Amino acid sequence: MACPEEGNLLGSPTPTMLGCIFQYLYTSFLRFLLKWVLRQLTGKCELQRICMGYKPGAKRTARAEYSLESSKSKVLKASVNAEEDTVEDYVEKIMKEKNIKEQKDPTFKKNLNSLLCQISGYNNLYRSVEQLRKEVFDCEKEEHEKMLLKLWDLLMPSTKLESRITKQWGDIGFQGDDPKTDFRGMGMLGLTNLVFFSENYTEAARQVLSHANHPKLGYSYAIVGINLTEMAYSLLKSGALKLHFYNSVEDRAQMKHFHLLYCYLAYEFNKFWILEEPESIMEFNLYREKFHEKVKKLLLDPDVTLILKGDSKN
Template sequence: MKHFLRMLIQVCLYFYCKFLWRCLKFVMRKLTGRCELQRICYNTKPGASRTMKIETSLRDSKSKLLQTSVSVHPDAIEKTIDDIMELKKINPDINPQLGISLQACLLQIVGYRNLIADVEKLRRESYDSDNPQHEEMLLKLWKFLKPNTPLESRISKQWCEIGFQGDDPKTDFRGMGLLGLYNLQYFAERDAAAAQQVLSDSLHPKCSKFSKAEWEKKRMDKAIGYSFAIVGINITDLAYNLLVSGALKTHFYNIAPEAPTLSHFQQTFCYLMHEFHKFWIEGNLFIVDHCPPYKSLSEFHSIPRHEFGIGFPREISKQVLVREKKV
């Protein structure tokens, strides 16, 4: 009974607040002579703040046209803006900047939705060893990470040197599909020097970052390291969840003047790889792969969100815990 009453009160409060909000919008419209979309565009600077306010306004509108405008095809955005201006009885000749501002916001909003679809498609596509394109990407990953070391054969224990679990990496991509491979290759190709350094640190952290005295002071085992590729796949999972949850909207709406693309997502992945590696180096974290329970990145989620600059949500960042046995 108490639970029912609590839910009833919450429902009543929701509709009460919604009613008050609509009354406030009506009053503001009468006082300023501008609709909510106009007030947002004129009073808020371009960027994430404006776009997210526009998105909320469109979604919460009682107009079907405004509600569906956030999911139109990119080619239909211009016509949608014209329809909105007509619905709101706004003269585009008197308010030319409004149409431009709304179009920029809708490009970002629709682009974010389309980016989720593109990323999801890659995530659902399984690695196929019979697909020449997939095989070529995998071999390129090796070349970018180990340019001076030839791969002896496609099925080889050498794959463990870049952080895969066995002699055939295709089994490690089951969790995130081709998306994991796309991200790893992007990182290795576009930021080759950094990727090779991160790989080297993951294999030989004692030699690369700390003196012998420092490591002895920290009481760290010389074999401490982590599996580069497996961590990359788990970071891909983290980036994917950040994207789908909407946590990356602020970041993408600020850096992408129009529609965010797959390259923006991959750049975010590279950033997360750098941040993870930095946190691992500074935080005395390590992973053991011989027996549970694993000592892993359990403190990574406690980093304050503002330090990542992309609205890093703590509840999602917990998913970066490296599950080497579960990929």
């Protein structure tokens, strides 16, 4: 196990090295010894103690996830990636492996099922989001074209689109006459996020668009929106959104929950941009990173829920 520092000039161990050694001993030996001792004293396995010791939410789910991932059992390790239709089977296998009798702990089965739905649900959500991100916008597909035109109608209800390829797209923040080129990075995920926000928080989306068209503090609404899709995607991929979803979704996270997180980012970034008053759009990357860091700090709070307040059709 490599440590950042091997020792000082005199050869004595540094605090960093001692920390690495302790972490290695804990994860490879002491943790399992402690679990065994507590099992003997309480008559309950670690997962049972977690379910009994914490109320539903991120603190409980995150501890259960760590317990499952750290287990020497192949069944427990594999359960964090359970498919939706295999969760109940994993619950039965875990109870059998841990010798947990439902009669003695009648709430454990239900609690474990809920935990596995949340944990595996996050992993399955990432796979669904990734699949949509890889789906290329295709103007030959009717459903893609309808979604794009729907975005215009939601944001610009009183203005008719003159043609499919037109400079008017710049009015809602696309770079060129044909928006399809702007979706290359995030694919259909970017367009779906934009439409979801506009459809479910219509007034908020139009308000954000009006701010984006401000003569001094304006920015490209659609391009920035796609950029925020990339931010949401990267947070999901890194696991940074786990605490948020474990707190805000009781069962398994669905695609709509990712879209709702995007809505929060789109609305809050607009507020952040207006308050910061950048000199010009040329400073976008700087303020995007500042906003990104702000969000990442919020996501470290075990009680975090990043939900856009206000009316929604969801």
